[in-house]
Amino acid sequence: MDTARRSPVCLDLMVGLPMVCEPSSARCTGMRAQADIASSACGRATSMTSSEANKIMEAKFTESPEGEGEQPASTAASPTSPVGKKRSRESMDTSDSGDVNSDKKMGTAEAEHIDVESPLSNGTCRRIKVKRVCTRIDPSDTSLVVKDGYQWRKYGQKVTRDNPSPRAYFRCAFAPSCPVKKKVQRSAEDSSVVEATYEGEHNHPRPTRAGELPSCATQGGGSVPCSISINSSGPTITLDLTKNGGGVQVVEAGEAQPDLKKVCREVASPEFRAALVEQMARELTGDRKFTDALAAAILRKLPDY
DNA sequence: ACAGTTTGACCTCCG
DNA sequence: CCGGAGGTCAAACTG
Numbered sequence: 001m002d003t004a005r006r007s008p009v010c011l012d013l014m015v016g017l018p019m020v021c022e023p024s025s026a027r028c029t030g031m032r033a034q035a036d037i038a039s040s041a042c043g044r045a046t047s048m049t050s051s052e053a054n055k056i057m058e059a060k061f062t063e064s065p066e067g068e069g070e071q072p073a074s075t076a077a078s079p080t081s082p083v084g085k086k087r088s089r090e091s092m093d094t095s096d097s098g099d100v101n102s103d104k105k106m107g108t109a110e111a112e113h114i115d116v117e118s119p120l121s122n123g124t125c126r127r128i129k130v131k132r133v134c135t136r137i138d139p140s141d142t143s144l145v146v147k148d149g150y151q152w153r154k155y156g157q158k159v160t161r162d163n164p165s166p167r168a169y170f171r172c173a174f175a176p177s178c179p180v181k182k183k184v185q186r187s188a189e190d191s192s193v194v195e196a197t198y199e200g201e202h203n204h205p206r207p208t209r210a211g212e213l214p215s216c217a218t219q220g221g222g223s224v225p226c227s228i229s230i231n232s233s234g235p236t237i238t239l240d241l242t243k244n245g246g247g248v249q250v251v252e253a254g255e256a257q258p259d260l261k262k263v264c265r266e267v268a269s270p271e272f273r274a275a276l277v278e279q280m281a282r283e284l285t286g287d288r289k290f291t292d293a294l295a296a297a298i299l300r301k302l303p304d305y
Numbered sequence: 306a307c308a309g310t311t312t313g314a315c316c317t318c319c320g
Numbered sequence: 321c322c323g324g325a326g327g328t329c330a331a332a333c334t335g
Contacts, residue, residue: 154310156328169327173309183327 131198134187144168144184146196149206152182163188175204 135146144166153173159166165186172178180200187193 153308155330157311158326158328161325167326 133196133198134193135196136193144186144194146182146184146194148196150174150180150202160185165191172200172202175202178203 133146133148137146151173152170154168154170156169157166158169163185165188167183167185170182170184172180178200180198180202182199183197185195187195
């Protein structure tokens with residue numbers, strides 16, 4: 001009964017809060033596991049290379065202090081990071097890439113938001129936000145295209161050592177000066193999952209084109225408005241009940257940190273689900289605003305009575 | 306002719 | 321210094 005209470009997982013219900021499709025936010029993600037990587041202290045980060053950051057990005061979640069996150073776009077696009085070609089390029093790739101996963105076909109996606117500190121030559125460092133999104137697609141689809149509302153131009157493809165599937169490199173094609181890049185590669189463990197890594201921040205509004213509505217507007221039954229964030233106090237699962245869908249669906253990231261995997265397994269367990277439902281019911285019935293709103297909605301549906 | 310993609314070569318980093 | 325690996329460039333190709 002108190003599984004959820006005993007669980008390290010904290011449930012955060014989002015009831016009655018309309019989802020806002022922020023152009024540069026992961027809010028529109030369907031099923032989303034969001035891990036904000038700390039890499040907090042510049043002091044620590046000064047010794048952290050971008051490759052280390054990449055390793056973190058690709059393999060690990062670390063605990064994150066709160067207050068994490070937003071950074072001005074101006075810092076994101078800092079052109080001055082003469083730490084060598086690879087490093088400087090990575091350094092240019094900063095921050096939030098916006099709403100990245102309107103799902104292409106099967107719609108289940110998982111995103112990680114990761115900030116890493118990129119050391120600069122002058123001894124300072126600056127935060128890079130990298131977002132990785134796992135999207136389920138048809139395994140027979142080899143296009144490595146993840147539609148996210150932005151226009152991308154492919155500029156390279158490479159087979160990496162740890163994954164037989166090729167990795168495709170894309171640049172934002174909407175604005176020539178947009179520093180955002182993304183890498184798309186099938187998961188080594190599950191060919192039906194593609195991992196898209198977004199680096200950098202769009203310096204332009206999202207192109208609005210017919211048929212490319214924000215993902216939160218287009219996502220269908222396959223997506224669940226749920227997010228998982230991991231912080232020092234333990235993982236928090238957020239269910240947005242303002243959207244359609246409703247079950248709990250967990251997609252395990254192939255390279256997810258063991259902690260996240262553990263959380264995913266826990267979340268997927270029947271015991272947890274039962275406790276989740278129970279706690280949801282408790283939360284809902286105990287929320288006066290919710291019951292009032294529910295009553296009002298029912299009354300509206302029954303105008304003749 | 307043009308825009309986008311493919312793909313081999315090249316560059317840089319790192320161990 | 322060297323070799324491997326990831327990332328990018330740019331010519332060739334394609335629709």
